[in-house]
Amino acid sequence: MSGVLKVTSDDDLEWYRRYDQDLLLADAIDQRHDAAMTVGFVRYGAGESNPWTVSYDEALIVTKGRYSVESDGVVVTAGVGEVIYLRAGTELVYRAEEECEVVYVSYPHWMAATEQSPYKDRLAEFQPVAG
Template sequence: MSGVTKATSGDDLEWFRRLDQNLQLADAIDQRHDAAMTVGFARYGAGESNPWTVSYDEALVVTRGRFSVESGGTVTTAVAGEVIYLRAGTDLVYRADEESEVVYVSHPHWLAATESSPYADRLADFQPATS
């Protein structure tokens, strides 16, 4: 793999949907690319939310819309061009205040970290998205 990689949400990515929600995510760069972190895209319809516990450090870069993270009774909201940082071990709820797209960057790889965490059962909520 080259030392420089570019990805867009319009690339031919494998998208996953959470339950029957208008909420999809796709990893663009991860361990399959011999990368030390995961970079991907999340698309949330207005009002969609996802309770989660991050077992990895994560940065969320909002590229479209208004997106919030609620944790410990505090809501942190960001709009396009802003970043929210999440520390491993944080219980939270991701929420789209309006239709949103977010770039996520996690270290270590979010999937591997979640699979080996007490929250691995939450991964069953995500299934391949159909067009």
């Protein structure tokens, strides 16, 4: 792999849906690219939410819409061009205030960290999107 790589949410990515929600995510850069972190995209329909506990550090960069994270009764909302940082071990709810797209950057790789955490069963909530 080159030391420079560009990705977009329009690339040929493997998208996953959470249950039957209007909530899709796709890793664009991860271990397959010999990267030390994961970079991906998540798309939420307006009002969709996802409770989660992060077992990795994560930065969320909003590229479309308004996006919130609630933790310990505190809601942090970001708009286009703003970043929300999450520390490993944080219990939270991700929420789309309106239709949105967010770039996520996690270290270490979010899926590997989750697989090694007490929350590994939560990964089954996400299934590949057909075709």
